[in-house]
Amino acid sequence: xxxxxxxxxxxxxxxTQLKVGQQSLLTRTLAILDSFCAETMISSNTLPQLEGxxxxxxxxxxxxxxxxxxxxxxxASHPHLLxxxxxxxxxxxxxxxxxxxxxxxxxxxxxxxxxxxxxxxGIYKQSCIAGIGRQLQNNNFKIRGFFAEVxxxxxxxxxxxxxxxxxxxxxxxSPDDLQRAFALYRKTEPQxxxxxxxx
Numbered sequence: 001x002x003x004x005x006x007x008x009x010x011x012x013x014x015x016t017q018l019k020v021g022q023q024s025l026l027t028r029t030l031a032i033l034d035s036f037c038a039e040t041m042i043s044s045n046t047l048p049q050l051e052g053x054x055x056x057x058x059x060x061x062x063x064x065x066x067x068x069x070x071x072x073x074x075x076a077s078h079p080h081l082l083x084x085x086x087x088x089x090x091x092x093x094x095x096x097x098x099x100x101x102x103x104x105x106x107x108x109x110x111x112x113x114x115x116x117x118x119x120x121x122g123i124y125k126q127s128c129i130a131g132i133g134r135q136l137q138n139n140n141f142k143i144r145g146f147f148a149e150v151x152x153x154x155x156x157x158x159x160x161x162x163x164x165x166x167x168x169x170x171x172x173x174s175p176d177d178l179q180r181a182f183a184l185y186r187k188t189e190p191q192x193x194x195x196x197x198x199x
Contacts, residue, residue, distance in 0.1 A: 001029055002068050002120060003044045003086040015172055020089035020181045025172070029086055032093050036100075039077055042086075043068040064141045069124055070132045079127075085120035087172040089181045095160045095168045099123055107150035111169050113157045118169040119143040125150075 003016050003026065016026035033040045041054045049055050059071045073081055080103055084091060102109045103123045110122040131146035157165040172178050
């Protein structure tokens with residue numbers, strides 16, 4: 001899980017502590033990951049070590065999410081790494097499982113939502129390490145920069161079995177996004193609670 005963003009549009013506030021529903025985004029996301037991942041790592045330069053999980057600091061600070069993905073790939077004990085940003089209030093185990101089952105014969109598997117490609121919620125294979133490493137050495141921190149060197153599969157959000165697949169991968173990047181998330185939650189709260197999507 002990526003939990004190291006600077007959150008400039010939130011005044012530096014830790015977005016993983018925001019609540020949409022009863023739990024913080026950090027608690028909720030970790031619960032989902034723990035339900036089917038053999039190992040859960042948290043990418044952060046500030047969080048302390050948490051029992052049962054590994055906190056992975058960036059090998060080199062200032063390289064953004066790509067540097068965090070690179071550091072986690074190097075530290076992972078499994079060849080496939082499931083990356084999830086810590087500010088996605090509507091992410092579900094069903095959606096992540098769908099991505100996981102698409103991983104054969106590909107190095108990167110990403111969802112495509114109406115907002116565009118979602119590189120902070122996907123599967124990255126350790127075969128990406130060399131390409132990412134070369135890109136970081138050139139101070140290119142765009143996640144898509146190495147995609148031409150690897151096999152990428154895109155899965156559209158309409159293929160995800162969720163209440164609102166178009167918003168499954170919604171990121172809370174700004175106060176407006178947070179208000180949008182609150183509105184969605186209020187609209188579908190009975191269904192969400194019944195299906196245990198937002199416990």
